[in-house]
Amino acid sequence: DQQVKQNSPSLSVQEGRISILNCDYTNSMFDYFLWYKKYPAEGPTFLISISSIKDKNEDGRFTVFLNKSAKHLSLHIVPSQPGDSAVYFCAVMNYGGSQGNLIFGKGTKLSVKP
Amino acid sequence: ETGVTQSPTHLIKTRGQQVTLRCSSQSGHNTVSWYQQALGQGPQFIFQYYREEENGRGNFPPRFSGLQFPNYSSELNVNALELDDSALYLCASSLDRYSPLHFGNGTRLTVT
Numbered sequence: 001d002q003q004v005k006q007n008s009p010s011l012s013v014q015e016g017r018i019s020i021l022n023c024d025y026t027n028s029m030f031d032y033f034l035w036y037k038k039y040p041a042e043g044p045t046f047l048i049s050i051s052s053i054k055d056k057n058e059d060g061r062f063t064v065f066l067n068k069s070a071k072h073l074s075l076h077i078v079p080s081q082p083g084d085s086a087v088y089f090c091a092v093m094n095y096g097g098s099q100g101n102l103i104f105g106k107g108t109k110l111s112v113k114p
Numbered sequence: 115e116t117g118v119t120q121s122p123t124h125l126i127k128t129r130g131q132q133v134t135l136r137c138s139s140q141s142g143h144n145t146v147s148w149y150q151q152a153l154g155q156g157p158q159f160i161f162q163y164y165r166e167e168e169n170g171r172g173n174f175p176p177r178f179s180g181l182q183f184p185n186y187s188s189e190l191n192v193n194a195l196e197l198d199d200s201a202l203y204l205c206a207s208s209l210d211r212y213s214p215l216h217f218g219n220g221t222r223l224t225v226t
Contacts, residue, residue, distance in 0.1 A: 004156070034214075043118070043204055043217030044157065089156050100147035100211060101170045104156030 003027055004092055006105035013112050019077040021108050023090030026071065032093040033066060034102065035075045037086045044089060048075070080112045116141055118207050118218035126224045127195050135190045135221045139207030145169075146188040147215060148180060151202040163188055164211055192223075200225045 005024045013019045021035075031052040036044035050057040050064045050073070057064050063076045077084055087109045091102040119138045127133050139146050145164045149157035159172035163182035177193040186207070192199055202222050206215035 006156075036217075041219065043206070043219050044215075045217070046214040049214070091156075100145055100162035100164075100206070100208060100215065101159050101172070102157075102215070103159070104149075106154065106156045 001026075002105075003030075004090055004103050004105040006088075006090055006108050008108050009106070010109045010111070013080045013110065015082055015112055015114050016079045019075075019080045019084065019110055019112065021075040021077075021088050021090075021110065023073050023075075023105055024071060025073075025092050027092075027094075028068075028071065029094055030092040030103075033064070033073050034091045034093070035062075035064060036089045036091060036104075037084075038089065038107070039086050047088075077110075080110075082112050082114050085110055085112050118205055118216050120203075120205050120218035120221050122221060123219070124222045124224075126226060129195055129197060129225055131195050132191065132193045133195060133223060135192075135203050135205075135223070137188045137190070137205030137207075137218060139186045139188065139205075140216050143207035143209055143216070144186050145208045145211055145213075146182055146186065147206045147208070148188070148190045149204040149206065150174075151204060151220070152198075153201070157204055160190070162211075169211065195225045197225050199223065 034049040035047040038044040087107040090105040147162040148160040151157045161171040182188045202220045206217045
């Protein structure tokens with residue numbers, strides 16, 4: 001049974017608009033949440049993270065929102081650029097765990113059209 | 115600064131054979147984690163090594179084993195290969211157990 005769900009396999013957005021990628025998790029013991037981006041033929045690259053004591057974290061064009069009661073997090077990219085086209089993975093970490101032991105979702109493929 | 119490098123990039127093996135995949139961690143990183151990414155899935159944690167000791171293992175059978183060397187490079191060994199072992203194998207290193215992962219580009223293993 002999937003502990004981390006990214007229910008949208010793909011998302012298409014126009015350049016300059018907002019991209020919103022969603023992720024749901026099942027276990028309230030998860031307390032650290034990350035987003036990774038993956039281009040074809042490359043390994044995933046860390047993008048942004050948030051701990052369970054916060055509900056928002058921003059880094060430039062990227063913002064992650066955490067709703068603990070709904071066990072939901074989202075990644076907002078504003079404005080979206082063609083170079084953002086990639087597969088985005090949501091990942092979670094157990095309380096007291098290490099970042100080496102992450103649970104990943106299946107990913108959402110984002111396409112940003114010029 | 116050299117990133118995480120994995121070898122080989124592609125590999126084809128026959129069911130029942132054994133395979134060794136190699137990973138050189140990023141300079142200064144003492145922790146290595148291995149992940150398996152099947153087609154259409156997210157990466158799945160296999161195990162982590164910290165200072166040459168296994169420091170956590172995912173839901174993989176014992177025929178998946180690993181090593182970490184004094185220079186913090188690492189190997190993943192898979193015995194008695196099965197068709198379902200066909201996947202992208204990703205190695206990631208980190209400064210310590212709590213720092214973000216830096217992934218290599220992976221080894222694509224095909225078992226026929």
